[in-house]
Amino acid sequence: MTREDIIIIVSEKLRLIRTEAGYTQEKMADIIGVSKKTLVQIEKGRVLANWPTVVSICALFRETETVQFLFGNEPLEVLETVARKEIDYRKTKTFGGRIWWRVLSRKNGYMLQQNILSKHFRILDKKNYRIFSSFDEKQSKQRFKEISAIEEV
Numbered sequence: 001m002t003r004e005d006i007i008i009i010v011s012e013k014l015r016l017i018r019t020e021a022g023y024t025q026e027k028m029a030d031i032i033g034v035s036k037k038t039l040v041q042i043e044k045g046r047v048l049a050n051w052p053t054v055v056s057i058c059a060l061f062r063e064t065e066t067v068q069f070l071f072g073n074e075p076l077e078v079l080e081t082v083a084r085k086e087i088d089y090r091k092t093k094t095f096g097g098r099i100w101w102r103v104l105s106r107k108n109g110y111m112l113q114q115n116i117l118s119k120h121f122r123i124l125d126k127k128n129y130r131i132f133s134s135f136d137e138k139q140s141k142q143r144f145k146e147i148s149a150i151e152e153v
Contacts, residue, residue, distance in 0.1 A: 010054045015043040020064045032056045072100035072117035081133045094128050107148035
């Protein structure tokens with residue numbers, strides 16, 4: 001998934017996100033920081049939202065079913081991974097991937113998972129902290145091999 005993919009997906013679903021949140025076009029435009037005219041143009045498919053607008057929408061409406069469905073319950077993780085050029089090494093607490101994640105490997109308390117919707121990968125430690133995230137499968141598997149080879153103390 002790329003920035004362009006995310007921009008297209010969110011732009012196409014903006015009306016649904018707004019409707020689910022219960023906002024008028026005027027109120028939604030104010031919340032995400034665009035003019036009502038721009039919001040209407042995006043909703044009608046005449047223009048695409050820009051990256052900052054998409055980030056705002058996903059951050060502010062991350063709890064909506066539409067945004068969660070688009071990004072597998074982790075919209076901010078997907079955006080952070082894409083924005084950081086597909087690699088995110090920041091340690092962040094997760095819920096362990098009970099719903100939107102497929103476990104690919106487990107070793108020495110570490111877990112390699114793949115999101116079933118966005119298809120990105122992440123590595124969790126034994127306390128469910130995300131310690132690595134990427135869209136690159138080969139790189140994710142290599143990093144998992146390196147990390148899980150280290151015995152936890």
